[in-house]
Amino acid sequence: MPEHREGKSMSADALQCPDxxxxxxxxxxxxxxAWRCPRCDAQLSGAWALRPDSLLALTVATAVLWLPALILPxxxxxxxxxxxxxxxxxxxxxxxxxxxxxxxxxLLFTLVIMPLLNLLSAxxxxxxxxxxxxxxxxxxxxxxxxxxxxxxxxxxxxxxLGILIAMTKLGDMATxxxxxxxxxxxxxxxxxLIVETLAQPDQLQRLLEARNGD
Numbered sequence: 427m428p429e430h431r432e433g434k435s436m437s438a439d440a441l442q443c444p445d446x447x448x449x450x451x452x453x454x455x456x457x458x459x460a461w462r463c464p465r466c467d468a469q470l471s472g473a474w475a476l477r478p479d480s481l482l483a484l485t486v487a488t489a490v491l492w493l494p495a496l497i498l499p500x501x502x503x504x505x506x507x508x509x510x511x512x513x514x515x516x517x518x519x520x521x522x523x524x525x526x527x528x529x530x531x532x533l534l535f536t537l538v539i540m541p542l543l544n545l546l547s548a549x550x551x552x553x554x555x556x557x558x559x560x561x562x563x564x565x566x567x568x569x570x571x572x573x574x575x576x577x578x579x580x581x582x583x584x585x586x587l588g589i590l591i592a593m594t595k596l597g598d599m600a601t602x603x604x605x606x607x608x609x610x611x612x613x614x615x616x617x618x619l620i621v622e623t624l625a626q627p628d629q630l631q632r633l634l635e636a637r638n639g640d
Contacts (some may be wrong), residue, residue: 443463443465443466446463446465446466448463448464448465448466450463450464476555476624476625476626476629476630476633477624478552478553478555478556478557478633479556479557481548481552481621481624481625482549482552482553482556484617484620484621485545485548485549485552485617485621486549487617488545488614488617488618488621489545489549491610491611491613491614491617492541492542492545492610492614494606494607494610495514495607495610495611495614496513496514496515496538496607497513497514497515497607498513498605498606498607498610499511499512499513499605499606499607500512500513500514500517500589500604500605500607500608500611501589501593501602501603501604501605501608502602502603502604502605503596503600503601503602504600504601504603505599505600505601511605513605513607514537514538514585514607514611515538517533518530518533518534518537518538521533522534533585535579536579536580536581536585537581537582537585540575540576540579540580540581541576541580541582541618543572543576543580544572544573544576544577544580544618544622545618546572547569547570547572547573547576548573548621548622548625550565550569551565551569551570551573551625551630551634552625552630554634554637555630555633555634555637557637565634570627570630570631573627573630574627577622577627580618582611582614582615582618583615583619586611586612586615589608589611
């Protein structure tokens with residue numbers, strides 16, 4: 427009897443869990459809440475309905491804020507009449523000089539390249555998932571792979587946490603003033619986290635497949 431009720435709430439199509447490969451029936455679109463794999467507990471969908479138009483607007487807003495977050499000063503230090511300020515891009519470039527070159531390359535990858543790739547891939551997928559966009563087939567698989575991997579390697583939230591800790595520690599030795607780049611970075615990170623939370627890759631993949639009739 428429980429299996430009969432479950433069959434009504436599930437569609438006939440099936441897919442595989444990306445983590446353990448278990449074959450699962452796709453839940454109906456009327457189902458609410460987060461959907462997890464019963465075998466490995468991997469999250470397969472978000473707890474909210476996917477709204478491509480709203481998430482695309484948040485992605486564009488994040489991209490607009492991302493450029494000033496890179497080039498504007500993050501903070502200003504004043505100590506004994508000396509002023510110092512640096513942007514996120516300045517921090518990366520200066521670390522790439524001398525013995526800290528490997529650290530600079532890692533920061534360039536996790537703070538600049540992967541966040542930009544995340545914005546591009548999310549924007550491309552959400553644009554294709556819109557109801558008002560003419561259906562021209564699914565986007566290139568590269569964009570979905572880029573979106574999955576960039577979610578794991580974009581470390582701007584960790585960098586932001588490090589800045590806040592540094593400002594607290596340096597407050598006893600110098601006057602620390604937040605710069606405009608820090609405000610842009612805070613808002614951009616918050617918006618990106620909202621998009622990543624609401625636009626789960628597997629949920630977005632199913633929406634694209636349903637829209638293109640696959």
